[in-house]
Amino acid sequence: MLAAAASAAMLLAAAGWPGQHRFALVVGDDEGGIGTRPLRYADRDARRIADILGRLGGVRPEDLRILTNADAGEVRRAFDRLDAASAAARARGEPTLLFVYYSGHSKDGELRLGDSRMPLAELRQRLAGAPADVRIGLLDSCQSGLITRSKGVRLVPAFSVEKARAEEAVPKGLVLIASSAADEESQESDDIDGSFFTHYLASGLLGDADANGDGRVTLAEAYAYAFGRTVGSTADTAAGPQHPSYLYDLGGAGDLVLTDLVPARGGLLFGAALDGVYVVLDQTRKAVAEVAKAAGEVRRLALPPGRYTLKKPEQGFLLVGKVKVGDDMVSVEDADLKPTALADDPQKGGSGAEYVIGVTGGYQSFFDAATRTGLFPPAALGGLELSVRHDLGHKLVWGLDLSLGEGSSSLAVNNLAPLPVTFGEGNLGASLWRDFDVGPFVLAIGARVALIGMIRSFVGHPELPTQYFFTATPGLVGSATWKLGAGWELVARARANYLFYDVDQDESLGYYELSLGVAYAFGS
16 A cells, blocks of 8 residues: 555656755644644644754755744735745746645634634645745645545555656646545644654654665655654554545656755764664653664664754663764664663653753842832842752752842932942742743743842941841742753743841832843753
8 A cells, every 4th residue: 555656756866956946834833713722732843844944955044934823814925925936036947846834723624823714725726826846735734634635636645756867857746745634633642742744754854764775855755654654653542543645746757855864964873783663852852753663774863963862662661861963973872772661751751850050140120119219229130040850750840049139229318318328139049840842942930939138238338337138038930941952041031029028117028030041951
């Protein structure tokens, strides 16, 4: 069945895409509006595909348009811009390709873009009429197989491709690929942190679908790989097996190269002696790729620089290890992986803690105006932070922070002239929060308690004593973290605390802190 062939074939037999101008529109939408359940990974899936197309698929940054949680109007406008750019490229005599990817909801023959709609028939018509030599539409959504229905076209699991001959003209035409049949659901999985089909498509494009080992992943290879892995992985799910489908109408011959691994500098090499399924996790412990290989095969994954965790399921346990990818290929060896209990699966928060050390700069101010101008003026803060991930459980993080700050103001006392005041403080805090992955960011919310010491002195008035004050300040903390790669992170944090003040009178004074910092994460 997997060897069933379609009569047409495609482009660029073994030469990649020299001279071909590639454009891509990538859309991810977690919200499907009324009558749908929010998705968890559509946004992430879209960004994964966009990254692969940009790094390995020959799409230049200015020709790649990414939309997340956009409405139908924004999608149409993005189509218009890419159509104009593609038409201009064709006018210059450049061969062109347009790749459109969508991950989200579809229902009743329409893409559900929030509360707006785009009919599948419209999407297909726009692709069919786009001013590009080759148009590829890929939909990862429920019932997306409706878009591949065509009179006289047989939908089969995979297609074979004839070898190109040098005298044949460059082909033109349309390819449509759907993650599921017209009456099936497209499924997501927490185990792979994404949809089944896009996860395997991404794994294939990164290199696991390179069946002939030539360093290039073709459309035929990618589809056959994603089809087989998706059907196999969903066979035992509650929704039942999910069957990707396709339609294409291309003239010419040869196979269309989707990703070229040859120029990629870094990655993982799985040698011929290895046998089994290897899952690659990024620094957030989300799956970025899988390699499923038999002994005797060689596989290469072209990954961006960074630190990764590898896990290989075995009978009753896991093999787990960490690797750092730079500009060179890193060979994977089972001997370098540590036997680990299933309960310590790194995707579930086990397999050791991850430590994060950061430096911050920020601003502190009290909510009450009278307090700001009298007792405690706004202060600039600088600090150090240590946090530990995966130590208490999945997505739970605890942290310690130390900061110093100072400010100045003037204090009016009775009928005297305002007295210049300098203010200093030191904080030692402990926090507990939970992480939530939202697109490229990690958002967090939790609780914090701190010990704070303050000092106030009166400039130019040595007769007035320096004042000291110590207390506890409970509160809330929230943050947004952007992972820069290779262990580095950019962190924006906000805190709201109450200070118990009992010097002149008993009262609780609320204040807030805003900070921005740079951190580095490393494993245990």
